[in-house]
Amino acid sequence: MYLRTRTALKSMKRHSLCNLGGTVRPAPQRWLNRMVFLCFREGKKMVDFSTEEGRKRYRHTSSHILAHAVKRLWPETKLAIGPAIEDGFYYDFDREGTFNKEDLDRIEETMRQIIKENLPIERIELSRDEARKKMESLGEIYKIELIDELPEGEKISFYRQGDFTDLCAGPHLESTGEVKAYKLTMVAGAYWRGSEKNMMLQRIYGTSFPDKGMLKEYLDRMEEAKKRDHNKIGRELKYFMTADCVGQGLPIMLPKGAKVLQILMRFIEDEETNRGYLYTRTPFLAKSDLYKISGHWYHYRDGMFLMGNTALIDESGETTDGSEVFALRPMTCPFQYHAYLNESRSYRDLPIRYAETSTLFRNESSGEMHGLIRVRQFTISEGHLICTPDQLEPEFKGALDLATYVMRCIGLDEDVSYRFSKWDINNKEKYVGTAAEWEAVQTTMRKILDDLGLDYREADGEAAFYGPKLDIQIKNVWGKEDTLITLQIDFQQAKLFGMEYTDRDGTKKFPYIIHRTSIGCYERTLALLLEKFAGALPLWMAPEQARILPISDKHIPAAKEICDEMRKQGFRVGTDERDEKIGKKIRQAQLEKTPYMLVVGDKEMEEKTVSVRSRYEGDLGSMTLDAIMVKISEEVKTKAIF
């Protein structure tokens, strides 16, 4: 059972504001929630910026001011949508030519004007016909499309500020003058309604705050985030690298990165074994025949690396000359199903919990890759729980328990949210199975989640093609969410593969399958760890736990001896034998975030001690070698998170 020790907790407090080798400890997103003065009122109801509603309203009005400014500068621009988002807002525009840096400056200047004019913002309601006519007269084709899709009977509202009117549900601030501090941050392409079949629009992102200080605080925090971005420090601290000629999304894990992954893998494999998982080791590639059974061939082929004469694959998915096509595995499921199929199964055999530390290959689109967060080859803690309907609930809960335990141990249990990912009823061809089956399994899953008292949100269209998921999402330094862990209920694949078990009454039945990860993707986890701890990984995961620093070259033999002894005891240590002064060796170890530095000089050789320096607390004085080894192993054993 994992427990944070008293000392660990104390240290956490002590270090919470402490400088970690040049970077300040994280406080992701929390600053957003602090109380701020009331910045506007509407009727009797006070709304303030410390509430989500208040921020939304503030940013939404900001986006209207942005659109207003763009319309003033380029009247021919067509408006799409411009919502408030977390930390800011954006507006999508359709315009000939692109927005460059100078354009953004001009837009900001015009926004300043509009704010200075302090235009009152008023709500106007129009009938559908009037609304449509108004937008037609302005040539706002995107707005017309939006109006046509509004449900019958719904009031169609517009908001007007000066000579600018926009279709909008609101609500808004009372006048443009209330926006005090704002900044346009970037331009990006975005498809109309998010579909690549549609027109590519230009999206301008920005943010706004009720005072300049808060804006500056936000911008500073973004600068800070840049400093702890895993893609930067992971390369600087030599955890991984990429090489152009290897290819996009194919990082090379350097010794430090590889060591952390090994530590994590061993931890997971041991923990899962303790919890009754059975390990498999399955091929990295298979014939298309396998993926045809699983449905990947029809629902996921674009995401797979294919080998063979792929040019001959026709619309039905067959090669025109009947030749074989292989594919690198994008998931392990179909292989583990065959492990199940290897013998006939009875209800007495269930549940069967298969796990594999599984390297997968997915042909992500080229614009998608990002450091270690999104890559084309990665390794996950994959597993499939094959169970009877009765076992579905306890197995699901067990898998979730494992996941939350793991998150706590590695220190990634903050800024986490749960997403219940469901299918999209309007997009049935993306999924396997009937509507009735989907509704049934989603109802079951919702019941389990409610039963667990989980605070989750529902998301349509986020399910896997074979079933709904519980995604555990985590925010990275930029505040962007990524899936850390996923638990999926699959009610289709057992049928597709003919996986049966003989029930108590002698009849054959199809089991349920839970696809799950316990730590998710190892590479991604490493990235999140590097960001969360600004490269200073907790001792139990640190690739180098201590470095022995001889004062001068006559102390090198003693340092080596200490190093050998500690390695023998299972510690990850090294020595710095360079001909440099101790100050320089310490500086370097400190910059490389080495948890403990053990200084050896005349005094220590005489006293048979080492002088201990912690990366957080500095000089701790001298200790015997045994004492420091006990201290380190205690920290490792409790998996203390600093």
Place this chain on the structure above:
RNA sequence: GCCGAUGUGGCUCAGCGGUAGAGCAAUUCACUCGUAAUGAAUAGGUCGUGAGUUCGAUUCUCACCAUCGGCUCCA
């Protein structure tokens, strides 16, 4: 794949239509050192790749590759 930005020695960055500089790192030498950088010297780049414009391209144009931020997707 699409939109935008970027690409100069191992790293961080200057610079410029006339074939390149700094700091750190590296190497060598001296110093034998006590808790975040000892000093000196040396070496290292066909300026992402390819094509075009030009008397001449690292600098201008185009294509490709890679990186970064978005969109779609997703662990």
